Amino acid sequence: MSDVFDIAVIGGGVVGLAILRRFAKAGLRCVLLERGADILSGASKGNSALLHTGFDAPLGSLELACMQAGYAEYLAIRQRLNLPLVESSGLVVAWSDEELAALPNIVAKAHQNGIADVRQIEAGELAAREPHLAAALSAVLVPGEAIIDPWSAPLAYAHQALAHGAVILRGAEVTGGTLANGAWRLAHGKGEVRARVVINAAGNFGDLVERIVRDPPFAIKPRRGQFVVFDKPAAKLVNAIILPVPSEYTKGVVLFRTIFGNLAIGPTAEDVDEREVASCDGETLARLKARAIAMVPELQHVGINAIYAGLRPATQHKDYVIEALPERNWITIAGIRSTGLTASLGIAQHVARLYADHFARLPATPEPVWTPVPNLAELRPRPYQTGGDIVCHCELVTRAEIEAALTGPLPATDMGGLKRRTRAVMGRCQGFYCSAEVTAIMAEAARGTP
Amino acid sequence: MERHDVAIVGGGPAGLAAALRLVELGIKDVVVLEREAEAGGIPRHCGHMGFGWQSHRRLWTGPRFAAQLRADTSSLDVRTGTTVLELGPEGHLRIRDSQGARHMIANRVLIATGTRETPRAARLVGGTRPQGVMTTGALQQHVYLNHRRPFDRPVIVGSEWVSFSVLVTCLHLGVRPVAMIEENAATTAPRAGRLVARLAFGVPVLTATRLIAIDGRGQVEAVEVEHGGQRRRIACDGVVFTGQFRPENALYMTGPFASDDLAPRIDSAFRCTDPAFFAAGNVLRPLKSSGTCWRQGLAAAAAIAGSML
Missing domain, CATH: 3.50.50.60 (FAD/NAD(P)-binding domain)
Structure with a gap:
């Protein structure tokens, strides 16, 4: 070249x-x-997979400035790119007196950061908003926190x-x-x-x-975060993103709905030496699950769909x-x-x-070309509702969606990429019913590629 | 709106048996809704022998049995590629097929959605997420439906009867499992199974051994196991999670009747707490053979017919 x-x-x-x-x-x-x-x-x-307001970011930081600018641009462009958003709001929930005492400062900091609609709510309003949440003392409501497709x-x-x-x-x-x-x-x-x-x-x-x-x-210094994802019936149990009152050391684990209709808890924050492969460990996953059940007791009756871990590039x-x-x-x-x-x-x-x-002046911006992506969010129309053959029954992914993800200008090259583009194999059975067929479709697509 | 006397959700042994018996009992308007491209259920990908005795007094492989079930029901209204998305009061169903989504109403609905195994994630097994980790059901589909060989030296997790059927599948593939791992002190299937594993297949059965983690980048490279407080690695290139069957519950959990994630609640006549709905087969625990599911489908059909008199 x-x-x-x-x-x-x-x-x-x-x-x-x-x-x-x-x-x-x-x-x-x-x-x-x-x-x-x-x-x-x-x-x-x-x-x-959350869109944050920056209500708890350090005042005057570059991080806060970029988050607020990013948040605004996401809202401005998301419809033209067909990107979903659930206006779930966030709740920083206090279960103990110590956490309760910290809430006014969280509100004050949010206001300093320019997020004017953040306010503390009483136990009654919290219970009305989150009837399945274990009884708590109070919470900070952050209306702008939202759920997106990561x-x-x-x-x-x-x-x-x-x-x-x-x-x-x-x-x-x-x-x-x-x-x-x-x-x-x-x-x-x-x-x-x-x-x-x-x-x-x-x-x-x-x-x-x-x-x-x-x-x-x-x-x-990569920081590992582990997550546990509950099956779809769990999403009915929680409305807002449930955030813990941060301690001095960590923002703590968050309980959040996903745009795909699940409920997840995470991430942990563990300093690791590994840069490449994020691994989970069973004890931590069990603790995360127990923590979610402590917050929402009815979760004990809901199955686990997935576990995963990510590595955040901290310095x-x-x-x-x-x-x-x-x-x-x-x-x-x-x-x-x-x-x-x-x-x-x-x-x-x-x-x-x-x-x-x-370096150089940026040229005058030409008229942008908009490239909407296929919708994977359950709250908006999805292809299975209008026909086609379903391959992944848990996530209701059609053959046409899988084939489309394997073609085009940036096709999926491996199972991970296909899962991220379509949700296939990501559901409760984790491939019991469809992994063989998905693998066969991938092999067929690979044969068709010169 | 489309209406039927009986809608059966699931075209496996229980659902197809119920459809046949309902027609025999004089209920003509029966529709079977099957989400896969062909009916037959789990036996479609169980390549070993042992199917058909209770229903046909023959001994077949799973795919042969499934083919027989399809032949037996060829004159019935069995709709493949048809997914039931949601259940509502008074026999209401929201379905979708290649034409799209729509609503259907049936006087009676039989839920026969079957069962699946508990995969790795729900067992909270740590480690990385390489290729080569699957359930028995996925392995069988790779092998018997798509003729693929996903690994050469897997570890098998569990020691239920289905775990030994994985050994048969591996033999069919020319694959030699490295070990079977069982968390309990004894195998779940009878002792004979353990002897068969060791003697006939040369596969050691490690009891009181817990799978801690799976390791590997592209493909599985090893598993970490714990036995008597000691941890060690076993090199392998695949992991098959067998058994721990749980009902395929996503649909019935939407229903207007009492249920939890392990079963819909039924009375002694297979009837749910909403009188329009019934359930039969492996969606009801405990795990049963295809023959027993067949017979339960017949019994549920009799109960449904009786309720419609």
């Missing part, structure tokens, strides 16, 4: 894809390099970037690079690319990639690390933890400003 791109983004997670979208939409020639077999196969694979959103960003001419290379791990004559030459698993400006959005590998340009001023710094190195044609983005899904569009705005300030 002898062409020189304007921008090379390293990392195909939600942050990298949001950045790719913004620059491609602005008319720049962009390439994205992802080490995994598919996009969204690293830190973005396992998150809690994979369709970044997939939509990727598709829009592709529609604007971006190139996405998967299985392309960046192994080194040199800057000469105003352009980077990046070596990756499948060859090399040249680009004027490199954007490091490598998530859990951010510090390793940063070594290409400098001695990194941050170290990635030693509390805030995001986002900076431009003008003399090195490089922009660093690191330490984007659990707020990354919310903040990604805001991070992309911030990075675009850094680019304009330090």
Whole structure:
């Protein structure tokens, strides 16, 4: 590839894809390099799928600014990309006197952060809103907290970037690079690319990639989060996102409905050395399940559908690390933890400003091409309701949806990618009924691919 | 709106037996709603022998038995590719098929949605999530419906009868399991099974052994097990979770009658607490053979016919 791109983004997670979208939409020639077999196969694979207001983020932080900008842009574009949203609101629930005493400060902090509609509610209103919740003393109501689709959103960003001419290379791990004559030459698993400006959005590998340009001023210390997902009848038991009163050490585990109609609890926060594979452990999963049942006792009668773990790319710094190195044609983005899904569009705005300030003016934005993604959320019309053959009976996924996910400009390349694009095999039977057929459809699609 | 005398949800041995008997008893307007592309139920992918004795006094493989059931019911209204999404009061059903979603009403509804195994997630087994982890049902479909071989050296978790049927499936595939793991001190199936496993298949049965975690990146590489407080790794390339059958409950949990995740509540005549609804077969515990499900389907049909007089 002898062409020189304007921008090379390293990392195909939600942050990298949001950045790719913004620059491609602005008319720049962009390439994205992802080490995994598919996009969204690293830190973005396992998150809690929430759109946060930032009510509890540190005042004046870059994180808060990016979350608020990202939240606003998500609302502005979601309908044109066919992205769902459940306005569930959030409740920070106090079960003890100690937690109760902390609530006024949570409200005050939210107001400082500009979230004016946050207010404390009494036990009676809480019980009316959440009749299945174990009796509690009081709560802080955060109306703006919402539930979104954690994979369709970044997939939509990727598709829009592709529609604007971006190139996405998967299985392309960046192994080194040199800057000469105003352009980077990046070596990756499948060859090399040249680009004027490199954007490091490598998530859990951010510090390793940063070594290409400098001695990194941050170290990635992956933080593992484990989750337990209850079967769909559980979603009727909870309305809002149930947040714990944060302690000094952690925001704690959250009980939340998913956009797919399940109820999940997580994440834990465990510092680990592993960057690549997030593993679960049975004791922690059992504790999470018990914690959910303590919050909503009727959950003891509902089955478990899935367990998963994610790795959040934490650093030693509390805030995001986002900076431009003008003399090195490089922009660093690191330490984007659990707020990354919310903040990604805001991070992309911030990075675009850094680019304009330090590298080149952004061209006048052409009319954007909108690339709506298939809807997977149960609250909106889904293909099974109008016909076709159902392959995955638990999640009601049709053959046409699976075949569509295996074709197009960014087809799923493995079972994980197919699951994230369609929900197939993600339900209560975990493939008892459909995994063989899904595997056969994948094999057929692979044979059809030159 | 489409109306029927009886709608049967599930075209396995129980549901098909009930349909045949209802017609014999003079109830003509019976519809069987089956979500898979063909009726026959779980026997469709049980490749071993032992099916058909109670219903046909023959000994067949599962697929042969399922084919016989389809032949027996070929003149009935069996609708495949038809999913029942939701149950409502007075025999109301929301269904969908290749034409889309719509409503149906039946004077009586028989729930015969069968059973499935408890997969890894619901057992809260830790570790990573590589390829090669499945239930017996998924393995059998890989093998008998799609002729695939998903691993060469799996570990089998559980020691119920179905666990030994996995051994048969593995033999059919030319696959040699590394071990069977049973958490309890003794195998769940009778002792003979353990002897058969060891002597006929050369597979050690590790009792009082708990599966702690699964390890592997692309494919399974090993499992971690605990026995007597000691943990160790067993190298393998697959894990089959067998047994711990639980009802396929998603549909009946929507119904206007008493139930929990383990069963709809019924009286001695298979009737739910809403008089329009009945249940039979493996959706009711305990796990039964296909022959016993067949007979239960016949009995439920008699009860339904009696209730319509």
